[in-house]
Amino acid sequence: MSEVFISDNHTKNYLCSIIAHSNIDILQPYILNKQKLMYSLSKFLSEETYDISFYDPTFPFNNKEELIHFLGEDPIKITPGERRMIQDIARRVISFCKSGYDYNKSTYNNLDEVHEDCIKIQNYGDIFCVRNAIALFNITQDKDNQLECKVSSLIHNQLQLKNQWKKMCVPTLQVKYGKFFVEFD
Secondary structure: OOOOOOOOOOOHHHHHHHHHOEOOOOOOHHHOOHHHHHHHHHHHHHHOOOOOOEOOOOOOOOOHHHHHHHHHOOOOOOOHHHHHHHHHHHHHHHHHHHOOOOHHHOOOOOHHHHHHHHHHHOOOOOOHHHHHHHHHHHOOOOHHHOOOOOOOHHHHHHHHHHHHHHHHOOOOOOOOOOOOOOOOO
């Protein structure tokens, strides 16, 4: 098999967590620097033939081919300044929606300005307040004009696991009948 490409934008901690939560045989990956870790992981993936299993269900891959494809992609990176700007826009949209869509209580003059801001931020669905802003804005839109947040596969898997956990953990009340003896010292 040819050499496996690993994007430089993946962090060392994330690569170490992939190795720690799988059966990849790289001993003490946290000791290596990022370049050596990327080289040894690339070499391992190109030479080994057995199936790799992953123990963490939040990873957006389930087998070796999906892992190779994932490592070759560039994750979306935004600077802290861009993130703050995106969060500010999302907070303005949220405050507009929570104020009853009242233009007098917000900086917006019409619904088109709000729609333009939502289009600007919809690509950053990994940020929680962006997902909230888009969901609140979609209440005013009809089914054909709904906006969708673009969420990375890692966050998508985490959200699915969270929703499954919420469905399983339905609070119930258990009532037991009978005689109970309570003693106090």
